[in-house]
Amino acid sequence: MSELSVNHLLGIKYLNKKDIQLIFETADHFKEVINRPIKKVPSLRDITIANLFFENSTRTKLSFELAEKRLSADVINFSASQSSVKKGETLIDTVNNILSMKVDMVVMRHPNPGAGVFLSQHVDASIINAGDGAHEHPTQALLDSYSIRERLGEVRGKNVVIVGDVLHSRVALSNIYALQLQGANVMVCGPKTLLPKYIKDLGVKVETNLRKALNWCDVANMLRVQNERMDISYFPSTREYTQQYGVNKALLNSLDKKITIMHPGPINRGVEITSDVADSDQAIILDQVQNGVAIRMAVIYLLASKIKH
Amino acid sequence: MSQKVLLNAKEVNIILHRLACQLIENHNDFSNTVLIGLQPRGKYLANRLATMLKEDYKIKNIQLGHLDITFFRDDFRRGEKILEANTTEINFIVENKNIVFIDDVLYTGRSIRAALTAIQSFGRPNEIELLTLIDRRFSRHLPIQPNYRGRQVDAINEEKVKVNWAENEGEDSVYLINN
Numbered sequence: 001m002s003e004l005s006v007n008h009l010l011g012i013k014y015l016n017k018k019d020i021q022l023i024f025e026t027a028d029h030f031k032e033v034i035n036r037p038i039k040k041v042p043s044l045r046d047i048t049i050a051n052l053f054f055e056n057s058t059r060t061k062l063s064f065e066l067a068e069k070r071l072s073a074d075v076i077n078f079s080a081s082q083s084s085v086k087k088g089e090t091l092i093d094t095v096n097n098i099l100s101m102k103v104d105m106v107v108m109r110h111p112n113p114g115a116g117v118f119l120s121q122h123v124d125a126s127i128i129n130a131g132d133g134a135h136e137h138p139t140q141a142l143l144d145s146y147s148i149r150e151r152l153g154e155v156r157g158k159n160v161v162i163v164g165d166v167l168h169s170r171v172a173l174s175n176i177y178a179l180q181l182q183g184a185n186v187m188v189c190g191p192k193t194l195l196p197k198y199i200k201d202l203g204v205k206v207e208t209n210l211r212k213a214l215n216w217c218d219v220a221n222m223l224r225v226q227n228e229r230m231d232i233s234y235f236p237s238t239r240e241y242t243q244q245y246g247v248n249k250a251l252l253n254s255l256d257k258k259i260t261i262m263h264p265g266p267i268n269r270g271v272e273i274t275s276d277v278a279d280s281d282q283a284i285i286l287d288q289v290q291n292g293v294a295i296r297m298a299v300i301y302l303l304a305s306k307i308k309h
Numbered sequence: 310m311s312q313k314v315l316l317n318a319k320e321v322n323i324i325l326h327r328l329a330c331q332l333i334e335n336h337n338d339f340s341n342t343v344l345i346g347l348q349p350r351g352k353y354l355a356n357r358l359a360t361m362l363k364e365d366y367k368i369k370n371i372q373l374g375h376l377d378i379t380f381f382r383d384d385f386r387r388g389e390k391i392l393e394a395n396t397t398e399i400n401f402i403v404e405n406k407n408i409v410f411i412d413d414v415l416y417t418g419r420s421i422r423a424a425l426t427a428i429q430s431f432g433r434p435n436e437i438e439l440l441t442l443i444d445r446r447f448s449r450h451l452p453i454q455p456n457y458r459g460r461q462v463d464a465i466n467e468e469k470v471k472v473n474w475a476e477n478e479g480e481d482s483v484y485l486i487n488n
Contacts, residue, residue, distance in 0.1 A: 041430075305386055
């Protein structure tokens with residue numbers, strides 16, 4: 001009988017290949033469940049989950065909440081903007097207060113890298129990292145790989161390029177770990193200012209020419225330019241960024257093969273990709289969103305099955 | 310470990326034919342009936358009965374599905390065993406249909422309880438019947454009884470009833486295993 005090797009999902013870094021395989025196989029079953037006329041199963045009816053979002057999020061929060069509700073868990077939501085965090089309460093105090101209300105699992109997004117790991121060492125609950133600063137966003141990477149597997153059959157041996165703002169992206173790091181674990185070849189592509197200095201040490205190819213990168217790849221994962229995290233100017237203007245690193249239909253049509261386009265959302269239409277690309281049949285952006293619910297159900301289900309009754 | 314043969318291939322075959330005939334008696338041409346094999350072990354019996362009804366009894370419209378009950382079980386997180394899911398294949402709506410649940414062994418009745426909940430995700434059926442190859446008497450935890458039974462068996466709790474299928478284990482047989 002198989003189970004996850006971890007008690008928390010803090011990052012892809014802590015998972016092994018078998019864990020990812022188990023999560024995908026479980027997600028297959030949940031994908032079937034969420035396409036039924038009645039999309040709910042009662043497995044987690046005695047589990048309570050707190051969604052703690054110390055940073056803004058729309059789709060991740062909705063996706064987690066939906067996944068929890070589809071599994072019949074009780075859900076409480078918390079966002080930092082309306083809370084005592086503003087009054088100076090520490091993270092551990094905040095979480096322990098919530099846990100004293102008998103919460104079994106915490107889904108947390110936090111602006112500081114490592115917040116999830118820190119919390120897992122200090123509180124007695126299963127922790128799922130829903131994004132910690134520019135560090136990791138494991139469920140996003142899982143759903144990205146799952147979507148590649150769904151579209152192309154398997155992840156192993158595929159060439160995947162991650163384009164754009166790698167420096168500020170937690171999606172990029174988690175994706176690199178997840179793709180490499182499954183045997184894909186990974187390249188990052190973007191302006192030098194938005195590529196971390198030591199990114200090569202992760203064993204990825206580095207390319208600054210978008211056309212070359214797209215000609216090499218089977219899948220391009222287009223990252224959003226995270227203007228809100230940019231305290232200094234990393235490129236001269238948005239227009240120039242788009243000219244160099246934006247994907248449009250003409251560029252896609254000029255390639256030797258038909259590549260798959262992904263985007264973790266939210267899209268800046270006309271910046272990273274144009275509308276006709278985002279809405280084309282080469283883009284699997286909405287599949288990613290649908291798969292996100294199934295993947296999160298799988299992760300929550302598998303972690304919950306390790307919580308002792 | 311000792312084991313005793315409860316049914317051999319010939320006996321299994323006779324029982325399957327009887328069960329198929331009993332189904333025909335109640336469901337005529339199966340126009341409003343669907344057969345649902347319960348995963349994991351009930352699907353072999355369901356497949357076998359569906360094939361028999363089609364080939365030996367010339368019934369054309371057999372609708373067959375497989376239902377996995379893992380996420381509806383009442384022992385999640387309660388045992389050492391991690392529950393592993395199987396595939397559900399129901400490509401039709403069961404609204405107003407007459408359903409026959411098919412499983413190999415009826416023991417505590419808890420799987421059937423889970424299946425009764427799980428099937429509701431696919432609509433509100435008109436009625437649900439239960440067919441099992443082996444009915445273990447005196448071991449029920451819930452008030453659930455089969456409508457069609459192959460063979461009734463008196464087995465104590467330490468004993469295990471194992472149903473083998475030719476397509477899976479190489480032979481049709483039923484064993485009573487004593488650990």
